[in-house]
Amino acid sequence: MSPKITGELLRLLRQAMRNCKYFSEPIHAYIVPSGDAHQSEYIAPCDCRREFICGFNGSAGTAIITEQHAAMWTDGRYFLQASQQMDNNWALMKMGLKETPSQEDWLINVLPENSKVGVDPWIIAADQWKNMSKALTSAGHSLVAVQDNLIDVVWTDRPDRPSTQLHTLGLEYTGISWQDKITMLRGKMTERKISWFVATALDEIAWLFNLRGADINYNPVFFAYAIVGMNSIRLFVDLKRLSDTVVRDHLQLDSPRRPELSVQTFPYESVYTELQAICAALGPKDKVWICDKASCALMQVVPKAHRTPIPYTPLCLSKAVKNATEIKGMKMAHIKDAVALCELFAWLEKEDVLNEFLSVFLSSQQKDFVGLSFPTISSVGPNGAIIHYRPLPETNRTLTVNEVYLIDSGAQYIDGTTDVTRTVHFGTPSAFEKECFTYVLKGHIAVSAAIFPNGTKGHLLDSFARAALWESGLDYLHGTGHGVGCFLNVHEGPCGISYKTFADEPLEAGMIVSDEPGYYEDGSFGIRIENVVLVVPAKPKYNYRNRGSLTFEPLTLVPIQVKMMNTELLTQKEKDWVNEYHRRCREVVGAELERQGRMEALQWLVRETQPVV
Amino acid sequence: MSPKITGELLRLLRQAMRNCKYFSEPIHAYIVPSGDAHQSEYIAPCDCRREFICGFNGSAGTAIITEQHAAMWTDGRYFLQASQQMDNNWALMKMGLKETPSQEDWLINVLPENSKVGVDPWIIAADQWKNMSKALTSAGHSLVAVQDNLIDVVWTDRPDRPSTQLHTLGLEYTGISWQDKITMLRGKMTERKISWFVATALDEIAWLFNLRGADINYNPVFFAYAIVGMNSIRLFVDLKRLSDTVVRDHLQLDSPRRPELSVQTFPYESVYTELQAICAALGPKDKVWICDKASCALMQVVPKAHRTPIPYTPLCLSKAVKNATEIKGMKMAHIKDAVALCELFAWLEKEDVLNEFLSVFLSSQQKDFVGLSFPTISSVGPNGAIIHYRPLPETNRTLTVNEVYLIDSGAQYIDGTTDVTRTVHFGTPSAFEKECFTYVLKGHIAVSAAIFPNGTKGHLLDSFARAALWESGLDYLHGTGHGVGCFLNVHEGPCGISYKTFADEPLEAGMIVSDEPGYYEDGSFGIRIENVVLVVPAKPKYNYRNRGSLTFEPLTLVPIQVKMMNTELLTQKEKDWVNEYHRRCREVVGAELERQGRMEALQWLVRETQPVV
Numbered sequence A, B: 001m002s003p004k005i006t007g008e009l010l011r012l013l014r015q016a017m018r019n020c021k022y023f024s025e026p027i028h029a030y031i032v033p034s035g036d037a038h039q040s041e042y043i044a045p046c047d048c049r050r051e052f053i054c055g056f057n058g059s060a061g062t063a064i065i066t067e068q069h070a071a072m073w074t075d076g077r078y079f080l081q082a083s084q085q086m087d088n089n090w091a092l093m094k095m096g097l098k099e100t101p102s103q104e105d106w107l108i109n110v111l112p113e114n115s116k117v118g119v120d121p122w123i124i125a126a127d128q129w130k131n132m133s134k135a136l137t138s139a140g141h142s143l144v145a146v147q148d149n150l151i152d153v154v155w156t157d158r159p160d161r162p163s164t165q166l167h168t169l170g171l172e173y174t175g176i177s178w179q180d181k182i183t184m185l186r187g188k189m190t191e192r193k194i195s196w197f198v199a200t201a202l203d204e205i206a207w208l209f210n211l212r213g214a215d216i217n218y219n220p221v222f223f224a225y226a227i228v229g230m231n232s233i234r235l236f237v238d239l240k241r242l243s244d245t246v247v248r249d250h251l252q253l254d255s256p257r258r259p260e261l262s263v264q265t266f267p268y269e270s271v272y273t274e275l276q277a278i279c280a281a282l283g284p285k286d287k288v289w290i291c292d293k294a295s296c297a298l299m300q301v302v303p304k305a306h307r308t309p310i311p312y313t314p315l316c317l318s319k320a321v322k323n324a325t326e327i328k329g330m331k332m333a334h335i336k337d338a339v340a341l342c343e344l345f346a347w348l349e350k351e352d353v354l355n356e357f358l359s360v361f362l363s364s365q366q367k368d369f370v371g372l373s374f375p376t377i378s379s380v381g382p383n384g385a386i387i388h389y390r391p392l393p394e395t396n397r398t399l400t401v402n403e404v405y406l407i408d409s410g411a412q413y414i415d416g417t418t419d420v421t422r423t424v425h426f427g428t429p430s431a432f433e434k435e436c437f438t439y440v441l442k443g444h445i446a447v448s449a450a451i452f453p454n455g456t457k458g459h460l461l462d463s464f465a466r467a468a469l470w471e472s473g474l475d476y477l478h479g480t481g482h483g484v485g486c487f488l489n490v491h492e493g494p495c496g497i498s499y500k501t502f503a504d505e506p507l508e509a510g511m512i513v514s515d516e517p518g519y520y521e522d523g524s525f526g527i528r529i530e531n532v533v534l535v536v537p538a539k540p541k542y543n544y545r546n547r548g549s550l551t552f553e554p555l556t557l558v559p560i561q562v563k564m565m566n567t568e569l570l571t572q573k574e575k576d577w578v579n580e581y582h583r584r585c586r587e588v589v590g591a592e593l594e595r596q597g598r599m600e601a602l603q604w605l606v607r608e609t610q611p612v613v
Helices: A007-018 A049-054 A076-085 A103-110 A126-138 A150-154 A178-191 A202-209 A239-243 A245-250 A268-280 A314-320 A324-348 A356-364 A381-385 A431-448 A458-471 A572-595 A599-608 B007-018 B049-054 B076-085 B103-110 B126-138 B150-154 B178-191 B202-209 B239-243 B245-250 B268-280 B314-320 B324-348 B356-364 B381-385 B431-448 B458-471 B572-595 B599-608
Strands: A029-032 A062-066 A070-074 A091-094 A116-119 A142-145 A196-199 A225-229 A233-236 A263-266 A288-291 A307-310 A369-372 A377-380 A404-409 A411-413 A420-425 A481-483 A492-497 A512-515 A518-521 A525-528 A531-538 A549-554 B029-032 B062-066 B070-074 B091-094 B116-119 B142-145 B196-199 B225-229 B233-236 B263-266 B288-291 B307-310 B369-372 B377-380 B404-409 B411-413 B420-425 B481-483 B492-497 B512-515 B518-521 B525-528 B531-538 B549-554
Touching: A007 A049, A007 A062, A007 A150, A029 A049, A049 A062, A049 A070, A049 A150, A062 A103, A070 A076, A076 A091, A103 A126, A116 A126, A126 A142, A178 A202, A178 A225, A178 A314, A196 A202, A202 A225, A202 A314, A225 A268, A233 A268, A239 A245, A239 A263, A263 A268, A314 A492, A324 A356, A324 A404, A324 A411, A324 A420, A324 A531, A324 A572, A324 A599, A356 A369, A356 A404, A377 A381, A381 A404, A381 A518, A381 A525, A404 A525, A420 A431, A420 A525, A431 A458, A431 A512, A431 A518, A431 A525, A431 A531, A431 A549, A431 A572, A458 A492, A458 B458, A492 A512, A512 A549, A572 A599, B007 B049, B007 B062, B007 B150, B029 B049, B049 B062, B049 B070, B049 B150, B062 B103, B070 B076, B076 B091, B103 B126, B116 B126, B126 B142, B178 B202, B178 B225, B178 B314, B196 B202, B202 B225, B202 B314, B225 B268, B233 B268, B239 B245, B239 B263, B263 B268, B314 B492, B324 B356, B324 B404, B324 B411, B324 B420, B324 B531, B324 B572, B324 B599, B356 B369, B356 B404, B377 B381, B381 B404, B381 B518, B381 B525, B404 B525, B420 B431, B420 B525, B431 B458, B431 B512, B431 B518, B431 B525, B431 B531, B431 B549, B431 B572, B458 B492, B492 B512, B512 B549, B572 B599
Parallel strands: A029 A116, A070 A091, A116 A142, A196 A288, A233 A263, A288 A307, B029 B116, B070 B091, B116 B142, B196 B288, B233 B263, B288 B307
Antiparallel strands: A029 A062, A062 A070, A196 A225, A225 A233, A369 A411, A377 A404, A404 A420, A481 A492, A481 A512, A512 A531, A518 A525, A531 A549, B029 B062, B062 B070, B196 B225, B225 B233, B369 B411, B377 B404, B404 B420, B481 B492, B481 B512, B512 B531, B518 B525, B531 B549
């Protein structure tokens, strides 16, 4: 991996920062967040501005350029990758380490007095703007909105914004019509005395209207905004996409049955002026719900007195709690995924070259396959220590029997989204590799088997995943789990399992999260064991204050390699968990392998699920 | 326990709320927080306004009175006690339960439009004022500062503010002079470019000046404020207290050696005008450090542009990390406390009447005893389920061999502060009592034996204390641990172990916290196992990224009753922990019992520390 050469680009950008054509005064620093106008995690090529300017293409990172400096902040998953992708013009700011300054502190330290810090108000979230602005102002600087994006100014061959075909999802996949979702949303608005709701997150809009697109790789979403009032529904989207009669019928565009459920459509870009018009007509008591993760540009359209900012929207919470149809779909998707992975592993034992396309090919043979849910991470030996490593021709390593192999893959099926990581060895793992794997496994089991009261937030479970590693002085620098969408984004809020947040929503039955502790030994190997798990009611012996209890049911059903375990480090309870898990893998996935006639994979599955004693 | 009759008091208070003598307009609601002007947890009798108006005398609670309603918010420790102490005029608002509205939401719900909500700005913390004011304003109401305290208006026989004798502490107890503490503080101020620091917390002022008082029961502090500049030190205190020559010499009032370390003294009440004078003379870049837990009244003296509010002060953090002298003192104090408790338990096995005074008497025989560090909780059977139960004549129960006995006691010695809870049975505990006790013990051990990376915040350890209870559907409605001062407040910040906070400071070697999980079966029994533990470096097998690891060393050395354990539920590791802990109790406390010739207690100790198999 050779770094991107950025000297000339930075020179041009700094020229633009000084150019009063874009802002009335010269700008002393320019912030390039990684998101798009919807604060999406995965973004379309036209929105990869941070990657364009610094070369680092991980999913999280913020670049800041001043007259003298260029620095990029990212988290532990990406330290190695970022250091390899950026040239010497860039300083890597390792988030989460004590010595790393925050963006605000760094700016305050390097800027001359009374500086102007610029940012595109469409790609900075309102809450980030607020915090950054407050910190800069208190140090005598100011944060300013630069309407033209300065990266676009220097990005001469920037791609167009995608506008792919829209697909409708029927009740057999969604379990509930978009009309009923609108009615539920309005119920919550009434409860909180809210007149208008502005939807800006792409997965929430896709979920709300039971529509999917392919504008962004891996996330089956489409560029849109929506504004829902008590009697109107406005959808902002490239209008060309609405010529399809299936889509028109689905949205009842030509024959709305009830006026309050008729959808008015507007061009994507007109959301700003339309929201302005709505706000101009607000009564004194009218309140507008808008997520504080929405763009600063949109948030500022709503007058402060009418704003009710929320850390996440009612759609986000409704979407997180899967209904019976969605749960059934997610289970089906995970069985299909397990079939593909069993085949892959059976194949890899015979072959000696790692092939990402093989994994895609195998998944694609399964019913209702749409695409991957994120770029497959398939890494051998030291590459495994790059937490979000993607195979590239330059770094590809041949699969050998001497190294640990880590594969983290996921797919989008029409009925559900998957995400699974397995770490295996095709030869003889070292004692240290087995020891670390076993600590990670103990952490995985500690979360998966945990019983906890209703109302518990996911962050309270994070330490369970680390206790065994901590006891030996080890750890991993990422969270333990994220919410998973149903044929939607593989990462979604508002629940998760991480030490990093305190504002997560309590876990409740029907939510789906990942459980993925790991251990990464720089320059040597990477280990992660990830299942997607469903929150389900538990029935322990007692029921304190009638609060009820919850636990997790694994949806992922792929064997965990016994060869990598040091079973002496496992308690009897942990061995029982492994054996019961493998029994279920064999029962459920075995039946499907048999049905599909994939006998080689079935033999592999049977062999890999022998009980541990 | 019969509730306080409050009808007439509420009538008088509501009269005062309507009286424009106290505020220019009638007030629709009046908030009575439980603190004093220093946001102390324990308060002097003259500050017990919330208790005066509603009858509930627990350490935490806020009363709000409107024209029609009177409601009091408190947490899980006090649900039973509050319901017994308050009459029917009061609604008990159980904090932490999902159905309980916040104070803000409740007010917004019950108040007519455009209401005025009053509060004494001296006894509401600045951050609470800010949150409350914001919530009320957004709902069309306003929070107003009522200068005269309206409870004082109706409290005709309110006691005077105490002004007890000040005691000086030498280097043999503090390890560092107050002059060096001032210099350290100024170092931190220089680092952050701060010109002035306002100290309002009583324990921080006592710690800073190496002085102690007895103005508040259990907390060896005195009413004072301090303002520290780079060249001046102002101490605000009842000047009569400074006539003692020992105190004058300690503070070098008559012969300051260096001008920047000379203490100027002012009357306690003049802090407001003096801070106003300082603020009037501030340069444009001068910043004032003031804790956002300081009173709203004082915070508002500092112009916004000059305020640097902080969640806790540098004194709070310095004080939390004990130096070698303090750690030695704390260890000594806990040995003395253990001696007293061994004697008490040996005695109780023979006697059948519970006697709180016996416990005080036994502690008081130990060297350097000053008093209790909080009211002893000594409860039998169902009283144990009242988490902060104090024995009162009406509810006193005779000690029997049929019920669980819980004692939570602590003392102030000149060299340290203690806090220990033991739960014992003098007859035969039921299987359920033993089961619950064992889960609590497993939680206690899980925290005490935990190894975790440097930089870990205490809240990340909270779930370890609950896992065994959760697994059986049980839980407890309080945090797991609090910081403990050294001959100071038994509860102190900024560290602790609780699911409730995310803003705690990372644990570091030298910090001292309690480890006290529990289980409370309403109407039947209460269980809690509490040790005070010191954060110490740990040396596990590996050292990931050279971060270093920490663990806890118990300072409390009192046997945990083996009779209450169901040893079948303990793992071998847990049994080893119990046996090693009991070996240390016997070794350290046994030697001291022998030295003091307390042979009956020694025999008891030896018997109670037989190894568990």
